[in-house]
Amino acid sequence: MKVRLAKESDLKVVVDIHLKRFNDFFLTSLGKFFLIQFYKGFLKEPGILLIIEDNFKVVGFAAGSFSNNGFFKKLLVNNLIGFAKAGIIVALSNPSALIRIGSNANKASREDLEFSELLSICTLPNKKGYGKILLKAFENYVFSKSKLPISLTTDFCNNEKTVTFYKDCGYSIYKVFDSYKDRKMYRFLKNND
Numbered sequence: 001m002k003v004r005l006a007k008e009s010d011l012k013v014v015v016d017i018h019l020k021r022f023n024d025f026f027l028t029s030l031g032k033f034f035l036i037q038f039y040k041g042f043l044k045e046p047g048i049l050l051i052i053e054d055n056f057k058v059v060g061f062a063a064g065s066f067s068n069n070g071f072f073k074k075l076l077v078n079n080l081i082g083f084a085k086a087g088i089i090v091a092l093s094n095p096s097a098l099i100r101i102g103s104n105a106n107k108a109s110r111e112d113l114e115f116s117e118l119l120s121i122c123t124l125p126n127k128k129g130y131g132k133i134l135l136k137a138f139e140n141y142v143f144s145k146s147k148l149p150i151s152l153t154t155d156f157c158n159n160e161k162t163v164t165f166y167k168d169c170g171y172s173i174y175k176v177f178d179s180y181k182d183r184k185m186y187r188f189l190k191n192n193d
């Protein structure tokens, strides 16, 4: 098994795994083209996109940032043309989604704490510990370059397996908050120590 930084040629398989594993998520509803542009933004710093391979096959990925400070603007700048094209498609097919994207980005920019962030992690179903290996590699990569804690958010309701996964990996609850349309979420934190 190997974890490495993703390349542009990995984006299609990253998005295929995202579509398989995040079926009810908002970002998924924005479609394959949007997701390719979204993850492409993570290929440049302050974005981070790691993939895990088993037998030379990509079986999962982790996307995040070195700092939440203005990150969504930086993500946009990292792939301005791609996001512009994706934005036009979303505006024509699902205009209300643009309001939600704006609301989420606005909330993210109002966080009171600076942290590195795990924004998306996903593996193919396995009994080999892909998720834990990938998350550890993500932490090692982030902590080798930054002193900030790592944060992540996850659903509060009907999400015991993922919550247990993060707790087992050493994350503690920092707060519970309401996201878009009162969706209750945890924010977890892990310090660099």
Ligand SMILES: CC(C)(COP(=O)(O)OP(=O)(O)OC[C@H]1O[C@@H](n2cnc3c(N)ncnc32)[C@H](O)[C@@H]1OP(=O)(O)O)[C@@H](O)C(=O)NCCC(=O)NCCS
Pocket (backbone or CB within 6 Å): 021, 022, 121, 122, 123, 124, 125, 126, 127, 128, 129, 130, 131, 132, 133, 153, 154, 155, 162, 165
């Ligand atoms: C959350 C997620 C990333 C966790 O990754 P994962 O690969 O499932 O997690 P693990 O590293 O614990 O490994 C998976 C299994 O391998 C098992 N395992 C770990 N090490 C092992 C080993 N050495 N030998 C055999 N089995 C092992 C684990 O016990 C676990 O089994 P379980 O699923 O029955 O509990 C993954 O489930 C996922 O992609 N979920 C969908 C997307 C999602 O919700 N992401 C999080 C959003 S906040």
